[in-house]
Amino acid sequence: MNAQRRIEDDNERNLATPQSTSTSHAITPAADALPEDAALQCCFKYFFEYHFTSEFCSFFYKPEFQKRHREFPFLIVSIVALTSRYLSFMEAETYFDMTPCEVGVIYGKKARQMARDTSDSPTVWNIQANLILALSELLSGPGASVKHWMYLGTAIRMAQAMRLNKNFHQIHSLREQEARRRVFWACFLWDKLLASSMFKPCILTEQSIQIALPGTDAAFAYGEASRGLTLSTLATFAGPPSDVGITPYLIVTVYLWSKIADWQIGDNRLFDKDAPTDPQSNFQKHHATMRAWISVLPPWLQWSEKNYTVHRELSQERQFIILHLLHLSSMCVAHQAYLPHNKGPSMLLDTVDGAGLSLVHSDPALIAPCVVNAMATGEMIAWLMDNDPLAEQKLRSPWVGISLLSASAGLLWLRYNDSQHYNLSSNMAKQYLDYFGNLFEYWKSTWNVASQWLQILKGMEALYRVAYEGEITDDISRDEPFPDEPDESMGHEKKHQYYPRPGDGLPPVDPAAPLYTLLRDNTANAIHQNVAQRHWIWLQLAGTWPQSFSYELNPPSVLQDEEVSGLLS
Template structure:
């Protein structure tokens, strides 16, 4: 009879449910590439292994630019109005290839950039359960592989080819996991954010970092509320949120944006040592207790490890950088020499911390060799810590360096405390210059003949980049302002050598970090700006290669700038970069040298057209109209009388 059901017929079962239906415990009809439930709800539909594409009127399969290898991510998207993405779980590279990437990750990034948030034995044993994190590590570390390693381990010609294949997979998994907070997904977003930053790929780094921070906050990783988990898991969670804070501080400085995570929201203890993690020992306490415990001898540095000292140094440096990001000189009614001022209090905190460091953590070649011998990224972290400690006394102090070019003298504006911007406070200038020169001396020591190749890995760190970029402006000021106290030939030559050491350090990174080319271009543009302001040497076209000597830019500068333009032209069209009239001011005259230096330093990831206003002003003469009520990411600048003075975005960090 029609319509009757044969009771003897076996029940048809779905062979496998998608991961979304499994997670939500809903019935899945097994339709691929998108099941009925996910299609009806408009949510992501993912499967544990790749399946052949099913063509349809609203779907297409997009793979990486090269021919897809087995395991490539298949990302299917409906038209732009839908925003639905379908991704299958990727097949990871071979274990030998992953072991090489893991080794590079441990050596170069895990300690200084991510607070050692992995328990390595457990991670390597169960790495297949953390596919997004693994792909993010490949996206970060494949750039360091030699062509021989790339061919041997991945079957590809170069690290660039590996990135072209696996970065789209990592991005697809980032989209897939963006609403699924977990420790592993938080870590994956942090690692991918740094990878995108170093690749100079638009603003993705800011977006991924924000997702990681939100995940950490959603899981309450900033609090000690995780007693249901074992000691080792609690420590990894703790370290993961410390890593969120580190990346937050880094990007806030680099992009001239406010920090996302306030210090008062932290209620977690300091990270323990790796040995304590292996033995499942309790943490050593909160960061506020660190200095007291060092002074009273209740904790030995070997019991604490390097991480607490590194985190404390980075936080103090970030506090000083924030004074500049928020343009506190234009806002604070108290002069920096007043002990009640925020500037004085934060400076005192840095000095107090520097004097509290135990002997084994002071800067010396012997101590550096000791930390290098420990391995696992301890040496680079030790170097970055001391460069940041010196840089902390440059990054805000340089706001008080008087620019004595002709136009700045004519303006003679004042700050919120009533100080003229031409005022020379000897103690502030001396502190700034001495620490900038100390940064140069440390670099020169590590770049010395016979040690360059051995020590190169010690310096390739985003934290080293931030430290040396903060010292660049004071060194140029010594060379060109010719302040009476520092105009002697020995000091000027010392500053020139230190600035050259900074440029050499950054230039050495350009073969693996695309972002380093932007930083190097900004350094050279700063030098050209000083030459233009003090010597009147203005090139006709900053992106061309003017004649050597006439413009102050040599042929190498022009070649590097052309390379930067080629890189910009090759950018992914989906990479968002703020440009003039689209996130940056447009068609204005830069009123003075200080503002032009800030303009050059603002968001090195921005489009190159941003610099045209600087050069238009330099070529046509300084404008005296100034800017009023300029909005920035860090706040709104009010009018300063007389006349209005734009301190723009961030003075060169």
Template sequence: MTLSSHNDPMDTRKRSPSNSPTPDTVFLEACDIYFRHSHNKPYGFFNAELFQQKAAKNLVPLHLRLALIATATRYSSRSQWRERKQSTIDGYARCSWELIVTSQNGLDDTDDVTVIQALALLAVIDATAGRRRGAWVKIGMAVRISQDLQLMLEPSAKFSSLERDERRNLFWSLYLLDRFVCCSFQRPPAIKDSDCLLNLPTYRSSGKRESTTTLKGLLDENNRDTTLRPGMFGISIALVSVLGRTIKCMMNTEDNQEKPWHLDSEYRRIHRDLEFLKELAVNNSPVLAAPGEARPQDEMHDSDRERIAHMVLSHTLYHLSHCILSHPYLLSLKIQSVPVSDMPPAWLEETRATCLVHAGSLITVLVEAKAAGYMPVPSVYSYCILVASTIHALYLHSDDIAVSHGSAEYLKTSLEYLGEVSELWTNAQMIANALKSFALQCGRYSDLLLREKPLVDELTPTEAAVLRSVLDYWAMMDPHNAVFDVAQNGVDGLLHNPDIGPGYLTPPTPGAVAVEGITLGVEMSHSVGFGQKSGDSVDPDILIQWPASIMSPMASEDGGSPRWDWDSELNAMND
């Protein structure tokens, strides 16, 4: 009997932790993998020390063990399991879910948070596999249970310090997950900022003492202090909060008559918050080794990797918020609904030029961070790359040859990135296909949107649906969304250019702040030309389909075969 084909997955309930005198070897192996490759990158669903204690005593319930094994399975580097990996993940995840909803103790009224932890892990699995409704339900359940346990308040003193740390980080990780899946049109988050009254997460092992503050306190516009040290995790939370407001401002406030160029508008308030948090992120970023002196990844402490992962997340969220705030399509919709008689003459052109800079910076941060090996690649980064790349796709047709060629380079870099991370995330390949489809249609979009007065009304309903889809994370989880339907034949007919070889082709970013190979700054200017594609512009047929390279995140220390023993693991689960 195999896990993917058995008729009664609930037979595994008979193998509860208490039935065995020692912890399951396979589960402990999965724990090592999970905490090295996934924990706090960016979701901190557990306190590592507390979880290790429970695992050693065999006190982790089966529903959570199965969810964690399903999550860890994703990081296997054995190429022979590539075809079977998703079905194996789904098999474990299905067993975990059925245990939760059918067990008498699965949804009881105790203070146990393991159901929340399992639901959060399962939601990520569902979302990245395209099971949107399942992910939505599981996130909703996790949020409601967390609210029932009052995780949005400071943890009670009745809990140990490790338990308080775990409950705080668990809630804020749910907050991250909730905000990410709501990067969408008309999909409100389940957690309100006003309900979040607990302190932001901090790293207790940080070299410098981190400040204790709430989300409201950190974002208080009347009490700004760039010397604060809330830590990179806390800054990531604040940036996700601002991202949520950005989504609401640009994607979910129809017929809003507020003029974005006014200083007292929400648009400008978001800008001010982003610049404040960017300064905080730079001031709080971990000090990395000088180029050529970096320690091998195996020698880095887990806390160092986690802080670096949140540093990359913070800078990515900063650029993503700017990309959405000033995206040519969303900006065209915004100014269409308001009187523009008092709009500053150069405001629209300057805003779009800044947007192009942020799009390039976002791609640079993620590609260089991945190349530096500081972190695995969270699935949400594929969406971030897509949003930035749609901006460069529009500028393929710029009359400015330098801009056109620069955008083509960024697009090639993005497609290679998506091809490589598709080894980990199924939805990355879907997003890569969406980007290619979109780029083939961008001649008309550029002509209508990059004008002095954008002609949004001339977009057909289908064209508007495509533009909305590539900016909507929820739509990108659906393999049947509009962007695939419109240009499928075009994708299949892409020409291969023999003069272009694979490799990272990220253009340099003059004036940017480089931190150990990761470019963080955005001090760069472009001379942006608008209009239709000229004869010398880059042809979108250069968007060739890059092959996905083999990733090996779990190679053994001695260079031999990975330690993850699939045969033993599957046999153990099916005994």
């Protein structure tokens, strides 16, 4: 109790400290607002190891950052808030005289306050800070909080205000121009990531981008001019790997992947008038572009044990893994919409899609890419887990998380359908799903969002069990419930939180729907469903789904956990 009171008192004092402005940065807090250098170096170590390259395009020059970091307190505080989850208890006690959780509470609140104070002050450093804070909020995963989406939006608007997507920055040094390009591309990547994970439309489009892709870290350090490679010209590059590096290839892969993911996010199967097998359909065009891109990757970027070893020696293995998982995911994320559910209650429905195809229409040309690439994803994860003792850490990335969820759809379909038709093993599919679940379990110790991913995975499997085997269970509702209110212990404030509710931003629960729709809604809306709502869904499923649903029960917004648990028991 005393420790908690001390934290709150210190936090109020720090947040209440008057802050002045200067021309070089938006906030100059009191001297005691930032940790000592030893504490900062500990946090920087984790930031550079886990996030700097794979999530943020190495968006500042390290020596300059180390020299000037105290000039940019918002950036520093955001890094501390993000990396507090990796601190050991000894490190937190030694450097902060707190527990890791307490560090996250205090510096998370400071970072959010600084984000509010600088929201009308677009600078490169403030953009970087907002991106880092967005990641911190995403990983904290407090129920249905959308703060990470808000901070990303602020970063993107700042980047647009500064026209970082244009070549209008020649007054700056070549190194500063490269840093600005990298900041914009970090915004671009995060726009695609959060849009896909939240089933939202992207903000940034390729039509507005008129800058080159990032150069190599060596060129960045030497202050060399950009080679001018762009989203549309990188495929024609024929130079040596040292002239371009892996980051541009990852950006193009994310760009092409996101166009396919957008098709699924928009639920275009129900609206597209063109059949998915029509070469002129958007579905086919997007996938053909991705296949063409994969086919022109240079040999040093092909998946192999040798190439993985090389990238590991260059500390680029996380980017290399993400690149290939997104290639595989691109053939699952939209194709999963065409997995037919020819067993169970879905056969009783006559729903058709926008092209006039039944939702139980079966076409091997649409099924095979999904299930084959889902199995390839599982094989890659299994190989990494079996051959690299640090695989759990190296795989820990939001991109990996959403890739595994898209592959899970194909693996679950194989488990409950005729896998032999595709010369694939349903037993292996189950083993790969276990690998995915084990990864999410491992990540939960530092990433709350992994609990959400695990909940989505279990929700998908529960829906399959209900539809194909008639097995009703409430295990999905009881395991790792999402908080209805933000968790103060993870540094989230209980005030001023927006949480979608039924009839107020949250789509209505409609269990009287084909399995296709329920599976999609499970992925899109699981983070917004509290325990009572999930209990209610399973209670409805227990009533001869999907033909005999009654909405006479109290709606999820007022039904209490205890009431539903009693009904289930």
